Amino acid sequence: MGQRIDVKHLNVYYGKFHAVEDINMVIPANKVTAFIGPSGCGKSTVLRTLNRMHEITPGAYCTGEVLLEGKNLYAKDTDPVEVRRNVGMVFQRANPFPTMSIRENVLAGVTLNNKKISKSDADDLVEWALRGANLWEEVKDRLDNPGIGLSGGQQQRLCIARAVAVHPQVLLMDEPCSALDPISTLAVEDLINELKHDYTIVIVTHNMQQAARCSDYTGFFNIQGIGKPGHLVELDETNTIFQHPKNEETENYISGRFG
Numbered sequence: 001m002g003q004r005i006d007v008k009h010l011n012v013y014y015g016k017f018h019a020v021e022d023i024n025m026v027i028p029a030n031k032v033t034a035f036i037g038p039s040g041c042g043k044s045t046v047l048r049t050l051n052r053m054h055e056i057t058p059g060a061y062c063t064g065e066v067l068l069e070g071k072n073l074y075a076k077d078t079d080p081v082e083v084r085r086n087v088g089m090v091f092q093r094a095n096p097f098p099t100m101s102i103r104e105n106v107l108a109g110v111t112l113n114n115k116k117i118s119k120s121d122a123d124d125l126v127e128w129a130l131r132g133a134n135l136w137e138e139v140k141d142r143l144d145n146p147g148i149g150l151s152g153g154q155q156q157r158l159c160i161a162r163a164v165a166v167h168p169q170v171l172l173m174d175e176p177c178s179a180l181d182p183i184s185t186l187a188v189e190d191l192i193n194e195l196k197h198d199y200t201i202v203i204v205t206h207n208m209q210q211a212a213r214c215s216d217y218t219g220f221f222n223i224q225g226i227g228k229p230g231h232l233v234e235l236d237e238t239n240t241i242f243q244h245p246k247n248e249e250t251e252n253y254i255s256g257r258f259g
């Protein structure tokens, strides 16, 4: 099952640059929450703080709290590796490991976590994860072929299979369809809709139609001006954000008056 995320007074900095200011939000379990907003308003930055991925950028840090089912991801005794196992990430560009086969790519997270697994358990896991990513039928006869030999849309679904193979609670997706053609985009959107039964999903997208199509909740982020920190304007049910937003800034953005 997916887990709920509570974000409290989150501020994110890249060195001296204050990138995101005082974010407070609840991301419900087993729903798709989309982050939208103009370029540079901090959508990806906030997403990355939800599994401490920003920490791999030298000088990046945050203050405030991110709670996964009430447990602070930033508590002193929390292991960031464990956080990233529970909260998986799918990136903008499909990034299968180039030297690995389809099968090895699916198992990569498990082997990187030093988990010993029998051949038959591995076979079952590969099939389960690829079925979960709606890719099994397309690749079941060529599991030992290189992952990078697949089409862009298939590679992205392979990365989703790799992410779910470690049994996360949450899946973060940073513009997962931006490099895909419309047919592959629809396949990934359908998949997102199915995956929410098992996971909590947070997706950053530039595409408002995509947010409207595949999310239950939408958070609109904005920025006052260049050099200013981004902030969350409002987060609500997707229908409310697109039809009756409470805030004029949101209304202006979704009606295409800026951004």
Ligand SMILES: Nc1ncnc2c1ncn2[C@@H]1O[C@H](COP(=O)(O)OP(=O)(O)OP(=O)(O)O)[C@@H](O)[C@H]1O
Pocket: 014, 017, 019, 037, 038, 039, 040, 041, 042, 043, 044, 045, 046, 057, 206, 230
């Ligand atoms: N690694 C980094 N080092 C320094 N500044 C960064 C870094 N990553 C992002 N920023 C800055 O933080 C701010 C927020 O960036 P972020 O990428 O989170 O915005 P975004 O809303 O996701 O933008 P886009 O829609 O263009 O991807 C921007 O001013 C950006 O330049």
